[in-house]
Amino acid sequence: MKNVALTEAVYYMLLSLIKPMHGYGIMQNVEELSGGRVRLAAGTLYGAITTLLEKGWIESVDAEDASRKKEYQITSLGRTALLDEIERLRELYENGCRITQEDAQ
Amino acid sequence: MRKIVWKVILDWDYEAEERWLNEMAADGWAMVSTRLFRYEFEKTEPGEYAIRMQKLENGIKHPKSKKYLEFIREMGIEVVGSLVGWVYLRKKTADGPFELFSDKESRIKHLTSIIYVFAALAGVNLAVGIVNVAMYAAMKVPFNLFGMVNLLVGASMCWYVKRLLNNRKRLKKEQQIYE
Numbered sequence: 001m002k003n004v005a006l007t008e009a010v011y012y013m014l015l016s017l018i019k020p021m022h023g024y025g026i027m028q029n030v031e032e033l034s035g036g037r038v039r040l041a042a043g044t045l046y047g048a049i050t051t052l053l054e055k056g057w058i059e060s061v062d063a064e065d066a067s068r069k070k071e072y073q074i075t076s077l078g079r080t081a082l083l084d085e086i087e088r089l090r091e092l093y094e095n096g097c098r099i100t101q102e103d104a105q
Numbered sequence: 106m107r108k109i110v111w112k113v114i115l116d117w118d119y120e121a122e123e124r125w126l127n128e129m130a131a132d133g134w135a136m137v138s139t140r141l142f143r144y145e146f147e148k149t150e151p152g153e154y155a156i157r158m159q160k161l162e163n164g165i166k167h168p169k170s171k172k173y174l175e176f177i178r179e180m181g182i183e184v185v186g187s188l189v190g191w192v193y194l195r196k197k198t199a200d201g202p203f204e205l206f207s208d209k210e211s212r213i214k215h216l217t218s219i220i221y222v223f224a225a226l227a228g229v230n231l232a233v234g235i236v237n238v239a240m241y242a243a244m245k246v247p248f249n250l251f252g253m254v255n256l257l258v259g260a261s262m263c264w265y266v267k268r269l270l271n272n273r274k275r276l277k278k279e280q281q282i283y284e
Contacts, residue, residue, distance in 0.1 A: 007208060007210070007284055008208075008284055009207065009208060022179065023176055023179055023180055024179055024180050024181070027180065038207075039201070039202070039204075039207060040207050041204040041205050041206050041207035041211075042176070042177045042180045042182055042205060043159065043177070043205035043206050043211055043215070044205075044206045044207045044208050044211040045180075045207075046173055046176050046177065047211050047214070049176075069179050
């Protein structure tokens with residue numbers, strides 16, 4: 001599926017997982033990236049992680065010791081989806097700027 | 106210090122139950138365990154905890170549920186009770202607002218699994234009620250308490266399902282514009 005909008009949660013999660021992170025780390029990172037605007041709730045985050053694992057967009061990182069929290073990272077498939085989304089967002093953004101600016105003149 | 110409160114919540118409204126548990130927590134009584142109608146609280150600082158209830162998609166012992174609960178524990182959420190597929194969760198308010206869902210899609214999914222449960226219960230109650238009332242009527246017994254109670258319970262659950270369906274419809278409508 002190409003050029004389908006990602007949810008804000010998934011977009012920021014994929015962006016976070018360019019570096020390996022555990023669930024709590026993702027939540028904190030997304031909140032920080034968005035300047036406190038996007039707060040992922042635990043249930044929503046878990047659902048999204050499960051779906052992204054199933055789709056093969058992220059994978060679990062093997063922990064060296066089992067007592068540590070489970071970490072995840074983006075796969076090449078996930079990276080492609082993320083880059084496609086950035087292109088799509090660029091189009092949205094540029095069209096938005098261009099048309100509203102033309103209108104303002 | 107601990108205390109036990111018996112409370113019968115008869116209108117099947119989990120949000121009302123959650124609201125009550127949060128009022129208790131705001132007064133400095135945080136829930137630590139529950140059995141049917143019986144809630145145990147411990148004394149805490151007023152407003153130290155916030156409470157949420159969640160209907161799991163599977164039973165509490167199911168591997169999927171265990172994995173989920175393990176995950177939310179890592180997020181600083183404590184599981185303080187479970188009852189027929191529901192879990193009672195609490196989190197320190199100092200860690201920020203406690204929500205389980207942050208988008209409409211997961212809220213709608215949760216609501217849907219609750220609707221299924223109550224629709225099934227309503228159906229069973231209505232069916233048992235109708236069979237009982239009809240059976241006794243055939244035996245020329247004009248009034249049958251057991252059957253009437255089933256009918257009443259079934260009807261009130263139907264009413265609740267209707268309310269939940271309305272909530273879901275509203276969320277779905279909003280979802281067409283916002284995430």
